[in-house]
Amino acid sequence: MQLLVFLGPPGVGKGTAAERIVTSLGFLWLSTGDRLREAQRSGSLFGQRVTEYMNSGRLVPDELIIELVESEIATLAPSTRLLLDGFPRTLPQAIALDENLARHANQVDLVIELQADQDELVRRIRGRSQTDGRTDDTLETLQHRLEEFHRQTAPLTEYYQSQGKLQVVDARGSLDEVFESVRLCIGEYLAVDGEDAPRHHD
């Protein structure tokens, strides 16, 4: 399995870039946010449990989300190229993921962090709130989500940097520009099947 992780704050465009990576590079896309929204819509007990966290802009507890991701990964064929979007978001999630993958002789191969400044994020979320109908795209919730990001997710940058797996992409440009930077990054650091291992990591 090849495993790519997308890191970045809410509104930075992870989902949009992911969509294009999936269609053009043959990745399977696992967005924990999308899975949770599906669970909400299904009205399941799990969906009801996560709703209060999501609607207030807080992170769903680690144990719930780790179980969700691990059970999905367990179903995947060894040849899968997997793009994780929105997971991990905390250090315990990242450590649990590493441990789970190691048990199956797998690992995270590349982490791409999309970066944009706060004004840009607010502008994008405002735009999205008018088109996507997400109940957590209010300004108040966004504030909580940004706080959660800085408190819980930002430490992952150092975690993956120390593993030599982190690449940063400037996400301020147009959709085409961001996609192109991500595509180049994947081409440079992630071997495609039959090629040698990634050439280098910083």
Ligand code: AMP
């Ligand atoms: P997203 O669509 O990735 O922005 O996620 C929407 C919401 O789902 C987040 O604000 C969290 O409440 C929840 N969520 C998604 N992924 C995770 C995760 N890995 N850990 C905890 N909560 C998550």
